[in-house]
Amino acid sequence: MITLAHFVGLSFVVFTIGVVGVLVRRNLLTVLMSIELMLNAVNINLVAFSRQLGDLTGQVFSVFVIIVAAGEAAIGLAIVLSLYRLKSSANLEDAAEMRG
């Protein structure tokens, strides 16, 4: 039988992979993809608790998370494009002017 712990464990594994992806990659596009992975992990959690408690609020919230993820992807990728036009590179380490 699939329990809440199965879903929560899976969501935690995916979230950790997303965190590591944000930390280890140099390419801004891959970092954005890792953020999407983390949002997906949160959604798995919300749906799992909705299933456990028999309450639809979790599913409604996961729809809101998907809306925010779509907006985040649109803005983030527009920023990647702007950075590429400015630096001819999509690497995070090339955008380090703010370092003191």
Place this chain on the structure above:
Amino acid sequence: MEPGLFFFWLFSAVVVVGAVGVVVMRQPIHSALFLLLSFLGVACLYVQARAELVAAVQVLVYAGGVMVLFLYTIMLVNVKRQRTERYLHRQAVPALGFGFLFLVVVGGVVVNEARALAGKAPAADPAALATTVLGSETVLGNTQAVGWVLYRDYLLPFEIASLFLLVAMIGAVVLGKRTMERFD
């Protein structure tokens, strides 16, 4: 092994393989395709968790919309790189150590708590996710039930979300337009 559990592990394996592929693949286009695999696996898990509407939205918005955005940006940005160029950040090794610690320590606690909670509150009747009682009548179907909760209890957040999408759209257009002018 009962079939439900078998398919849960199958879809979980697909999701985790996709997620690992996103992080370890050198070319962003390969990462994007692994991300698509992961999204589709998550959609299958939603169907298993009786969240059919969220599964459909996941396929339409993520696998459809967000994926197309990523692929367009990769097409515009990606340049062929030498295979020798390093693709990991300088902090990669400490980050991997942190990730391992995070997974073992925090993940262990969280999963333990979830197991305890699942023991205390047994899983609700699956039919509860497809029905909502409205006065005297009961609606049927996950989509209709989610719709009622969304428009009845969460109308204000829903409207704010539409405003958010409008702002995001205008922002993306403005950010993209300035780069077009540089090419004129």
